[in-house]
Amino acid sequence: MKSSSSLYPLIFLLSFLLVHQFPCYESASHDYLDALSKSIIFFEGQRSGFLPQDQRISWRANSGLGDGSTMNVDLTGGYYDAGDNIKFGFPMAFTTTMLAWSVVEFGEGMPAGEFRNALVAIRWATDYLLKTVSQTNRIFVQVGDPNIDHNCWERPEDMDTARTVYTVDAPNPASDVAGETAAALAASSMAFRSSDPGYAETLLRTAARVFDYADTYRGAYSDNAEIRNGACPFYCDFDGYQDELLWGAAWLGRASQDGSYLNYIQSNGKTLGADDNINEFGWDNKHAGLNVLVSKEVLEGGMYALQSYKASADSFMCTLVPDSSSLHIGYSPGGLIYKPGGSNLQHATTIAFISLVYANYLERSSQTINCGTVGVGPALLRQIAKRQVDYILGDNPKGISYMIGYSNYFPQRIHHRGSSLPSIKYQPHFIGCKEGSVYFNSSNPNPNVLVGAVVGGPGEDDEYEDDRADFRKSEPTTYINAPFVGALAYFVANPNPS
Numbered sequence: 001m002k003s004s005s006s007l008y009p010l011i012f013l014l015s016f017l018l019v020h021q022f023p024c025y026e027s028a029s030h031d032y033l034d035a036l037s038k039s040i041i042f043f044e045g046q047r048s049g050f051l052p053q054d055q056r057i058s059w060r061a062n063s064g065l066g067d068g069s070t071m072n073v074d075l076t077g078g079y080y081d082a083g084d085n086i087k088f089g090f091p092m093a094f095t096t097t098m099l100a101w102s103v104v105e106f107g108e109g110m111p112a113g114e115f116r117n118a119l120v121a122i123r124w125a126t127d128y129l130l131k132t133v134s135q136t137n138r139i140f141v142q143v144g145d146p147n148i149d150h151n152c153w154e155r156p157e158d159m160d161t162a163r164t165v166y167t168v169d170a171p172n173p174a175s176d177v178a179g180e181t182a183a184a185l186a187a188s189s190m191a192f193r194s195s196d197p198g199y200a201e202t203l204l205r206t207a208a209r210v211f212d213y214a215d216t217y218r219g220a221y222s223d224n225a226e227i228r229n230g231a232c233p234f235y236c237d238f239d240g241y242q243d244e245l246l247w248g249a250a251w252l253g254r255a256s257q258d259g260s261y262l263n264y265i266q267s268n269g270k271t272l273g274a275d276d277n278i279n280e281f282g283w284d285n286k287h288a289g290l291n292v293l294v295s296k297e298v299l300e301g302g303m304y305a306l307q308s309y310k311a312s313a314d315s316f317m318c319t320l321v322p323d324s325s326s327l328h329i330g331y332s333p334g335g336l337i338y339k340p341g342g343s344n345l346q347h348a349t350t351i352a353f354i355s356l357v358y359a360n361y362l363e364r365s366s367q368t369i370n371c372g373t374v375g376v377g378p379a380l381l382r383q384i385a386k387r388q389v390d391y392i393l394g395d396n397p398k399g400i401s402y403m404i405g406y407s408n409y410f411p412q413r414i415h416h417r418g419s420s421l422p423s424i425k426y427q428p429h430f431i432g433c434k435e436g437s438v439y440f441n442s443s444n445p446n447p448n449v450l451v452g453a454v455v456g457g458p459g460e461d462d463e464y465e466d467d468r469a470d471f472r473k474s475e476p477t478t479y480i481n482a483p484f485v486g487a488l489a490y491f492v493a494n495p496n497p498s
Contacts, residue, residue, distance in 0.1 A: 030393050032495060035406050036114055036488040042404075042452030042481050043099075043121040045418065048087060048156065049077035049128075059423035059448040063156035064163065067143045071165045073135070075143050078128030081235075082477040083416035085156045086144035089132060090221070090235045093180040094283040095478040096125040097251070098353070100187035102486025105357050107191070109493025118485060119191060126188045126203060129181055133210050137170035141177045141221055146234055153417055153436030157424045161433065166230045173219025176237045179244030180286075182211035186251040204255055211248045218245075239285040242272035247286040250293050262297060266305050278312040279319055279329070281350045283479050288316045292354045292361070299365040317358060318371035320351065320384050325372035334397040334462040335387055343456030343472055345392060345402060346480045352385040353483035356490045359385075382497040389487050392454060397462045404476070405451035412445035413468040415475035419450040420468060440468060454480045 045057040048064040067087070068075030079095065081088045099122045107115055132140040145164040152161055168174040185207035192200040220237035222228050228236075246265050253261030265274070274287075281288035294309035318326040320337075329351075330338045339347045359378035362368065368377040394401040394409070401407040404414060414420070421431060421439050446468075453476035458464040468474055491497070 029495075030390060030395075030491075032389075032488050032491040033111065033114075035393055035403060036110070036485065036492050037117070038403060038405055038452030039454070039481055039485050039488055040114060040117045040121055040452065042450065042454075042476070043079065043124065043478065045450045045453065046079040046081075046478055047077075047124060048080055048085075057451065059425055060418060061157045061424050063159060064143070067163055068131075068140070068165060070163070071140075071167065073131070073140070073165075075128070075131055075140055075165065077124065077131070078143075079125060079478050080156065081479075083414070083419075083471065083475045084146065084149050085154070085159050085161070085417065086146045086149055086234075087128075087142065088146075088231070088235045089129075089139075089141040090177050090180060090231070090237070091283040091477070091479050092125060093129060093177065093184040095482045096122060096129060096184035097180065097187050098350070098479065098482035099125070099485060100184065100191045101357075102353070102483065102489060103191040104187060105360065106486050106489035106493070110489050111492070114489075118489075119195065121485075122188050122191055123199075126185060129184060130202070130206060133178075133181060133206060137213065139168045139174050139178055139181070139210075139213065139221075140165055141168055141174060141227065142166035142230055145230060147229070152433035153421070153440040154433050155418055155421045155424060155431060155436070157418075158430055158432070164230065166227050168221055168224060168227065170213065171217050172224050173217045173241070174221035174224075175214040175218050175241035176244045177221045178210050178214035179241065179248035182207045182214060182248035183244070183251040185210065186248070186255040189255050204252075207248075207252055207255070211252055214241075214248060215245060235283070237284065239277060239280070240273065243277075243286040243290060246272050246274060247290045247293075250290055254293070254296075262303060262306065265294060265309075269308065274309065275312065279316050281354060282346055287312070289350070289354055291316065292358045295358065296361050299361045299367060313358060314369045314371075317355065317369055317376060317381060320355065321371055321374070321376055321380070324374055324376070330460065332458070332460050332462045334391065336391050336396065336458065336462065337388055338460045340460075343475065343477060343480060344459065345454055345457035346477065348388045348392065348457070349454065349480055349482075349484040349487065352388040352487045355381045355385040356487055379498050382494075385487060386491065386497065389484075389491060392457070392484070396458070398458070398464055400464065402455050402457050402464075404453040404455070405449050411455055411464070411466050411474060413443075413466050413474065414446060414450065414453065414455055415468050415471040416446070416450055416453070419446040419448045419453075421447075423448050450476065452481065454484055456480070 145162045185203045189200040189203035222236040249264045291313035295313045297303040298310040359381040363378040401410040
């Protein structure tokens, strides 16, 4: 860590190299406010439950109104995670954490209307998450049988597949889902603190109780035999539950200002693998985001006992710089951050977001990062993030916006049941499980535009085929969009960052 002015020429040089490292596909300018608005509207297209009168994605209607009835509990609401009709608790909680973090870090730069819309999007999730942990020593981790659902191509409004409720009861473990739910509720309590302090207090109090469950009954939820067949291979805990314990504690520490949570992450860091897999961040692995979050306590709070987390955050940021001596993240020829496996834009949006967050922490503490022989400052991290955001919005070799409804050229055949089937508003007769196959197999564009959805995106060669069947590339997810909300909010307030 250095703040010496002698590093500034190197930082400027690195900024120049980054800009010229990849081919330039510049548009005249991007309308970040339009993209921000649409990125939030997307969540209304993913809603489950009874839709309000001010629903803006008008081709959707009520769905899942009986969710939870088999267990005599109300589990209506929440979000479908992607292009199917399942409510997976693990990625939904992460989505909620990232939406809330977006508001906590960058909400002040949002126009008032979009700030309110973001809070509405968060509350649609937190109201549901509160239901999932409403019973003592029990967590409802999922609604819907994905194996049956994925065998159908059916509108959510027509669902007649099993709405199986997957439940974990003490002493069975669910540290991952419970830890992430605690993080989501704690982060969201900060987002609501000024506008609805009573609700914020409910969220924070519940977060502490859920974290206690996560910590007391340690283990992965998908290790439970009755859960595994529903959660896997879709949202198994592949990377272990330990990071969610640290992540949940970190968010509770920040939201509550209770020092015992920071003591927890300090004393449990080694045993819970704080130094493992530090270059990953997403719904399953929280390490890079955890390290950035905790670094705030070091940089701005003087908590030097947590210095190891900041060192890991620094190390991760160095991997983003192509000319640093660190083993770095891969980039496509067109400049997109690329990681193998799954939907690639989930990596681009999460990394862009935490880069912007860390840049702010560094700037407020007048710090730079020492990446071997070069120094990296806030301006370079913001340029890295901006490159990813602009790529998604159309500055890429194909000139296509990977956000649906943004610009005049975007994917038309996304892997999404509700978008690809005729709206129930215009074709109200029931379309059964297999009757929807004709729409899945059609080469026609989707009839309903899922405004603001960010698809999985191109591969490492920047290639993208507009193919509904290629779900890795053409399917949107809530956890791709959630961090993108925060990144776009930053660039709305700072369209030309330095």
